[in-house]
Amino acid sequence: MKVGIVGAGMVGSAAGYALALRGGASEIVLVDRNEALAVAQAEDIAHAVPFAHPVRVRAGDYDALDGAGVVILAAGVAQKPGEDRLSLLSRNADVFAQVLEGVQRAAPDALLLVASNPVDVMTEVTLRVSGLSAERVIGSGTILDTARFRSLIGGHLGVAPQSVHAYVLGEHGDSEVLAWASARAGSEPVARFAAQVGAPITEDVRARIDEGVRRAAYRIIEGKGATWYGIGAGLARIVQAVRDDQRSVLSVSMVTPEVEGVKNVALSLPRVVGGAGIVATLMPELAGDEAQALRRSAELLGETADRLG
Ligand code: ADP
Numbered sequence: 028m029k030v031g032i033v034g035a036g037m038v039g040s041a042a043g044y045a046l047a048l049r050g051g052a053s054e055i056v057l058v059d060r061n062e063a064l065a066v067a068q069a070e071d072i073a074h075a076v077p078f079a080h081p082v083r084v085r086a087g088d089y090d091a092l093d094g095a096g097v098v099i100l101a102a103g104v105a106q107k108p109g110e111d112r113l114s115l116l117s118r119n120a121d122v123f124a125q126v127l128e129g130v131q132r133a134a135p136d137a138l139l140l141v142a143s144n145p146v147d148v149m150t151e152v153t154l155r156v157s158g159l160s161a162e163r164v165i166g167s168g169t170i171l172d173t174a175r176f177r178s179l180i181g182g183h184l185g186v187a188p189q190s191v192h193a194y195v196l197g198e199h200g201d202s203e204v205l206a207w208a209s210a211r212a213g214s215e216p217v218a219r220f221a222a223q224v225g226a227p228i229t230e231d232v233r234a235r236i237d238e239g240v241r242r243a244a245y246r247i248i249e250g251k252g253a254t255w256y257g258i259g260a261g262l263a264r265i266v267q268a269v270r271d272d273q274r275s276v277l278s279v280s281m282v283t284p285e286v287e288g289v290k291n292v293a294l295s296l297p298r299v300v301g302g303a304g305i306v307a308t309l310m311p312e313l314a315g316d317e318a319q320a321l322r323r324s325a326e327l328l329g330e331t332a333d334r335l336g
Contacts, residue, residue, distance in 0.1 A: 028096040028266075028270040030046060030096065031058065032055065033092075034099075034142075034143065035061070035068045035086070037253055038101045038255050038259060039099065041255040042259045043055050047079050048075065048080070048263075049080070049263050049264075055072070057072075065086035066086040072084045073085075089130060095137045096136075096270065097266050098140070099266070100139060100141045103143040104119060113334055116331070119149065120149075120152045120335060123153060138165065138269060139153055139163065140167065141164065141167065142258065144199075145331070147168065147292070147294055150293040161282045161283075162303065163303075165300070165304060166281065167199070168295035169196065169197070170258075170261040170295075171199075171257050173194050175239065176210075177192075183226055184212050184217070184220060190213055192211040193207075193211065194209070194311060196295055197325065198294060198324045203241070206317055207314070207317070208312055208317055269300060271302075279295055287321050287322035289325035296311075
């Protein structure tokens with residue numbers, strides 16, 4: 028499958044690199060308004076191909092996206108000093124209007140995978156501007172937060188994160204909800220598994236994991252300015268679920284008719300991802316405080332989208 032990536036900055040190029048290493052595409056086309064950057068990133072990624080999987084990697088204009096099955100949207104502008112979040116969001120919405128015009132002219136049948144932040148609101152903007160059906164506009168959402176959650180629970184229990192089934196729901200951001208009540212290791216609720224292996228999940232452990240998930244992006248940004256490898260790998264994972272019609276359960280963002288009484292906001296829930304995009308959504312069992320936190324997260328996202336207009 029041909030995969031387009033618009034925005035060849037850190038996130039877009041990391042997604043391209045992860046796709047090349049994982050063998051997630053037959054062709055990767057990088058598009059950026061900074062053409063020299065797209066050309067350089069494509070050449071650099073192409074040099075990893077002999078060590079990875081056969082994939083053609085090149086830079087191009089929007090026309091080069093013709094025939095793409097998925098287009099990753101990773102374009103965006105950086106926050107200006109003193110600029111508030113809403114103003115940044117509004118400038119990024121303008122970027123998306125321009126980008127989507129080019130993408131849809133060249134690749135009207137492509138499924139859109141939104142990576143630019145704030146990803147949930149940008150997913151909603153993309154749905155509105157593109158006119159596609161909701162299941163074909165996927166936001167990377169909490170795919171990475173979920174990965175961090177599983178990795179920390181797995182570390183505590185001494186099992187591989189692949190054997191942990193736990194999700195981060197709602198906003199990809201401060202109001203996200205770690206769904207402890209439905210978290211499993213193997214087929215066991217994590218608390219029972221933890222007791223069996225003699226590593227109980229105390230209040231302290233839970234607080235440490237919670238902080239570890241929630242503050243991860245802040246810590247990484249403090250050390251290196253931005254985050255890109257984790258999200259790049261997460262984007263490649265979503266593309267593979269689509270390309271191979273895997274029907275994998277992934278926590279990704281999508282405009283959702285109703286969540287905890289809040290209507291039509293984009294947020295993350297566990298969703299079945301396949302060739303047609305998001306083919307089903309699951310609602311995990313939630314504790315009372317988790318359901319409340321999810322409603323609050325949905326309300327906050329709805330308010331931001333309303334203020335954007
Ligand atoms: P991130 O860390 O999110 O990847 P970057 O600033 O590294 O952020 O990358 C964002 C990329 O989006 C930049 O390379 C920038 O040139 C690109 N970009 C911004 N506006 C547009 C646009 N209108 N069309 C195409 N690409 C754009």
